[in-house]
Amino acid sequence: MHEDHGISIWFFIGSLLVVYGLIIVIASLPALFSAAAAPHVVMAHLHAGLWWGALMLLLGIFYVVSFWPDKKDHPKHQQ
Amino acid sequence: MMSALFSSLLVLLAPSSGLIHLGWADVLIIVIYFVMVLGIGYYLSRYTKTGDDFFLAGRKMTMWIAGLAFISANLGSLELMGWAASAYQYGILATHWYWIGAIPAMLFLAIVMMPFYYISRTHSVPGYLKLRFGEAARMLSAISFALMTILMSGVNMFSMALVMKVIIGWDINFSIWVSSLTVLVYVALGGLLSAMFNEVLQFVLIWAGALLVPIIGLMEVGGWKGMVARIHENFPHGDYTHLWSTLGHFKDNPMGIQWTGIVFGLGFIISFGYWTTDFLVVQRVLSAKDLRSAKMAPIIGSAFKMFVPFIVILPGLLGLAVMPGLVGQDQAAATGAASYNEILPLMMARYLGPGLLGLGITALIAGFMSGMAGNITAFSTVWTYDIYKPIHFAITGSEVEDKHYVRMGRWATIVGIFVSIGTAYLVEHAASIMDYVQALFSFFIAPLFGTVILGMLWKRATAAGGFWGLLAGTLSSIGMWAWVRLDPRALSIIAGSPDAKAMAEDMYRALWSWLICVAVTIIVSLFTRPKPEAQLVGLVRGCTEIPSEGHLPLVQRPIFWATAVFVVFIILQIIFW
Numbered sequence: 001m002h003e004d005h006g007i008s009i010w011f012f013i014g015s016l017l018v019v020y021g022l023i024i025v026i027a028s029l030p031a032l033f034s035a036a037a038a039p040h041v042v043m044a045h046l047h048a049g050l051w052w053g054a055l056m057l058l059l060g061i062f063y064v065v066s067f068w069p070d071k072k073d074h075p076k077h078q079q
Numbered sequence: 080m081m082s083a084l085f086s087s088l089l090v091l092l093a094p095s096s097g098l099i100h101l102g103w104a105d106v107l108i109i110v111i112y113f114v115m116v117l118g119i120g121y122y123l124s125r126y127t128k129t130g131d132d133f134f135l136a137g138r139k140m141t142m143w144i145a146g147l148a149f150i151s152a153n154l155g156s157l158e159l160m161g162w163a164a165s166a167y168q169y170g171i172l173a174t175h176w177y178w179i180g181a182i183p184a185m186l187f188l189a190i191v192m193m194p195f196y197y198i199s200r201t202h203s204v205p206g207y208l209k210l211r212f213g214e215a216a217r218m219l220s221a222i223s224f225a226l227m228t229i230l231m232s233g234v235n236m237f238s239m240a241l242v243m244k245v246i247i248g249w250d251i252n253f254s255i256w257v258s259s260l261t262v263l264v265y266v267a268l269g270g271l272l273s274a275m276f277n278e279v280l281q282f283v284l285i286w287a288g289a290l291l292v293p294i295i296g297l298m299e300v301g302g303w304k305g306m307v308a309r310i311h312e313n314f315p316h317g318d319y320t321h322l323w324s325t326l327g328h329f330k331d332n333p334m335g336i337q338w339t340g341i342v343f344g345l346g347f348i349i350s351f352g353y354w355t356t357d358f359l360v361v362q363r364v365l366s367a368k369d370l371r372s373a374k375m376a377p378i379i380g381s382a383f384k385m386f387v388p389f390i391v392i393l394p395g396l397l398g399l400a401v402m403p404g405l406v407g408q409d410q411a412a413a414t415g416a417a418s419y420n421e422i423l424p425l426m427m428a429r430y431l432g433p434g435l436l437g438l439g440i441t442a443l444i445a446g447f448m449s450g451m452a453g454n455i456t457a458f459s460t461v462w463t464y465d466i467y468k469p470i471h472f473a474i475t476g477s478e479v480e481d482k483h484y485v486r487m488g489r490w491a492t493i494v495g496i497f498v499s500i501g502t503a504y505l506v507e508h509a510a511s512i513m514d515y516v517q518a519l520f521s522f523f524i525a526p527l528f529g530t531v532i533l534g535m536l537w538k539r540a541t542a543a544g545g546f547w548g549l550l551a552g553t554l555s556s557i558g559m560w561a562w563v564r565l566d567p568r569a570l571s572i573i574a575g576s577p578d579a580k581a582m583a584e585d586m587y588r589a590l591w592s593w594l595i596c597v598a599v600t601i602i603v604s605l606f607t608r609p610k611p612e613a614q615l616v617g618l619v620r621g622c623t624e625i626p627s628e629g630h631l632p633l634v635q636r637p638i639f640w641a642t643a644v645f646v647v648f649i650i651l652q653i654i655f656w
Contacts, residue, residue, distance in 0.1 A: 007122070009144065009276045013283050016115055020108055020287070024434035027104035031432070039432030042401075043295050049432045052291055 007069045014063025021057030024049050098246050098421065099428045105437025112284070112441045113261055116448070119280070120265025120273045130481045133270030133488050134202060134460045135366045142372040144279055146379030149363040151278035153384075154285060155450025157235050159391055159443065160242060163423040166395025167405060169334045170310075170319025171655060172326075173395065174388045179346040182648045184354035185381035186641045188364070189374045192355050194625045195535045196365060197373045198617045203365075203457075204358045204531070205465040211534040211618050212545030214469065219549055220530075221465035223523045224358060225458055229495050230519070232454035233502020239447040240503065246424045247440065255503050258444065262451050263496040267489050271366060271460075274452040278363075281445035282383075288435075288442025289390040292423075295430040296397035309400035319399055322655040328578070335580025344586025348593045349521075352528035359457040370626060374637040381644050385651065391423070398422040401429070451499070459491035467491075522560070525589035526552025529596035536620050537604075538612065544604030552596025559588045 028049030030037035038044045101109075127133050140148075165173040201207040205224060209217035240254035265273045300306040307320050317333055318325050325331045326338035354360060354377075367373035398405065402425065404416075411418035417425065427439040463484050472478065530549045533540045562569040563584060571577040574587040615622040628636045 006126070009119075009279050012115065012119060012276075013280055016111070016280065017283075017287070019111060020434075020438060023104050023107055024438065027102070027434035028432060041432050042429050043299055044432065046295065046298070048291055048295055048430070049435050052435060056287060 008067040010063050011067040011069060014060045014065075014067060017056045017060025018064060019060075021053045021055070021060055024053030025057065028053060098417070099424065099436065099440075101247060101437060101440070102433045104434035105440065108434060108437035109441050109444065112445065113257075116265055116277050116280070117261060119276055120268040123269035123273045123276060127268070127270045127272055128485070130484045130488070132272060133485045134456075134464065135362070136270070136272040136275055138366055139368045140275065140366040140372070142367060142375035142379060144275060145363055145367045145372060145376035147282045147383070148275035148278040149360055149376050150380035150383050151282040151285070151449045152363055152453030153360055153450075154282065154387065155235060155446050155453075157238050157447070158450070159285070159289070159446050160420070160423045162391045163395040163398075163426075164420045166392040167398045167419040167422045168407075169332075170317070170399070171322055171392065171396065172332060172334050172336075174322060174392050174655070175341050175345060177384060177388045177392070178648060178651060179341065180350045181354060181384050182381050182644065183346065184350040185377045185384065186645060187351060188355045188361075189377040189381075189637055190641050192531075192535060193364065193374050193377070194370060195618060195620070195623065196361065197367070197370050198623060198625075201365070202464045203461050204356050204361055204527075205461055207618075208530065208534070208545065209465070211615075212530070212540075213542040216530065216542065216546040216549055217465055218469070219546065220523075220527060221461050223553070225461045225466060227519055227523065228359065228454050228458045228461075229498050230502050232451055232458075232495070233499040234506055235447070235450060235454075236499055237503035237506040242421065242424070242443075246421060251507070255500060258448060259451065259496050259500055262448050262455060263493060266452050266455050266459075267492045270485075270488065271362065271456045274456045275363060275366065277452065278449045281449040284438070284445045285442045286390065288438040288440075288445075289394075289423075291435060292426045292430055292439070293389055293393040293397065296394065296401070296426065300397065300400050306397060306400045310396065313399060313403040319396065322652065324656055329576050329580070329583065330578050335578065336583045336586065337576065337579075340574065340583050340586035344583075344590045348525045348528065348589040349586065351532075352524035352589065352593070356527045356531050357524065358461060359453045362457050362460060371628070371631075371635075371637065375640065378637055378640045378644060382640075385644065385648060394423055394426045395419075398426055402426075454499070455492055455495050458495045459488045462491040462495075463488045521585060521589070522553055522556040522592075525593040526556065526596035529593045530600060533597060533600050534619070538615060538619050538621055539604055539609050540600060541604040541607040541609050543607040544600040544602075547603045548596045548600025551599040552592045555595045556588055556592035559591060
């Protein structure tokens with residue numbers, strides 16, 4: 001996003017990834033402790049929700065921190 | 080209070096009548112998505128004051144924003160689901176629409192055509208035609224584009240609503256109104272700026288929601304080799320996994336097409352026509368902050384486009400491996416069996432658990448909304464600048480202030496959305512309209528490319544040549560389409576073989592209509608008076624000084640990255656030959 005437009009779009013994207021990552025991790029946790037709670041999907045033993053949600057959460061935190069609105073020096077992502 | 084509200088949403092958004100049942104996490108993800116896109120639209124409305132802000136996002140976009148919005152506006156949900164279904168039907172041949180049917184044209188736009196679009200400071204593609212060929216060519220192009228864009232938007236809206244009904248059980252009216260009103264609010268508030276920022280967000284969501292399907296799918300079947308082995312086991316008489324080696328003859332592949340149709344019809348005419356002249360995508364690049372960003376944006380878009388088959392084609396191929404037996408739409412409706420048209424959501428349901436499924440569905444909704452916002456912003460710009468403004472000027476004889484056009488752009492957005500909704504309901508009651516609208520859209524793409532490319536590269540092309548060439552190309556395309564409808568044997572004449580199938584028709588019709596457009600433009604131009612060269616500055620190669628990039632380091636030059644993308648493109652063709 002151009003500096004003229006205030007909060008960076010990457011901050012919005014980071015925030016959304018954090019929220020989504022959290023929701024997916026929380027929704028996937030029960031299957032880790034109880035086989036009965038495992039979703040009825042193929043390859044459920046991979047617990048894809050947990051690691052995908054965690055990945056989104058980490059990526060989201062990276063973007064939120066990097067593009068926090070008060071930061072004076074945003075990374076030069078638009079080079 | 081909040082829990083009661085969420086319970087109501089859960090009942091509304093997660094009915095039990097679809098193929099997929101959504102849980103609380105899925106519904107929460109979908110609801111948060113809608114809140115976020117509306118919030119971005121509201122936040123950006125304060126930055127949208129002038130015509131340039133509303134219609135061209137202030138011409139301040141970075142290459143990344145312009146490039147990702149460029150690709151996202153094309154990545155509609157029907158694009159995602161339609162090509163996943165085509166991959167199930169035709170195998171890896173569907174990838175041609177992402178590779179040879181996109182990459183060379185996007186690179187050509189970046190390196191050859193973008194300087195003229197950008198330096199001319201045009202607001203739109205019809206606007207360029209006005210500068211190069213005069214008012215008649217602009218009006219013909221603008222009216223056809225505005226009409227077709229808005230009708231296509233309605234057709235896509237209905238198709239999306241139908242899919243949501245089949246997959247999740249959502250009411251068709253609910254899907255149509257909620258999604259289109261959301262697009263209406265954020266586009267009317269923030270114009271192209273809001274549309275583009277949301278497209279970047281939607282692009283990320285599409286990848287986040289769809290990427291897991293091919294990853295888990297490949298793990299299930301034992302990698303690429305395991306998938307190919309299973310497909311051969313399920314379909315021993317067909318070749319679904321080779322890109323070029325089956326294109327020697329129309330009869331050798333499930334698509335009924337020959338390599339000339341793919342290379343010249345798709346790879347040259349249709350692809351170049353869409354990627355270099357369809358204002359829906361070109362508008363995103365025109366918003367770039369400088370010429371280098373405008374050239375880099377399609378290159379960035381092409382790099383991502385090259386890998387979209389991973390989330391679209393691969394799920395279709397995996398479907399052939401793990402879910403054989405899916406049937407076409409008509410057979411599915413008659414027998415109650417599952418259709419391959421829903422292969423992408425079916426694969427999502429196969430692999431994605433709670434939360435992930437909501438993310439996958441959000442990816443489809445995001446795809447739909449980015450495509451619709453693309454149509455609506457392009458429509459409002461072409462309507463305001465290329466239809467309303469010249470007519471207003473012709474009647475009143477005076478220019479009005481910029482704010483007037485911003486207001487008109489907002490009204491055009493609102494009217495455009497409601498015409499789209501009306502088209503969606505029209506299609507619901509007369510499904511054949513969908514085929515006609517899609518065919519109509521294809522009539523204009525190939526001839527328009529002929530007109531624009533001659534205008535940019537040939538100084539001698541005249542205003543009369545441009546107009547009559549465009550008209551002749553469009554009418555000949557309509558004529559060939561009608562000929563095949565009246566006499567199906569005509570397809571063998573147009574495509575050059577009695578073995579050609581319907582898919583070959585578009586390719587060869589585009590090729591012929593382009594050739595007719597170019598021939599008529601050249602002949603009429605040679606008999607009419609050209610513009611003086613002084614009037615072609617900034618519009619035509621040979622009359623325009625293109626800023627040199629020689630002073631830039633190699634890695635900052637667009638030509639370097641275009642070459643890199645092209646090399647990867649060639650390698651991919653060889654790997655999957």
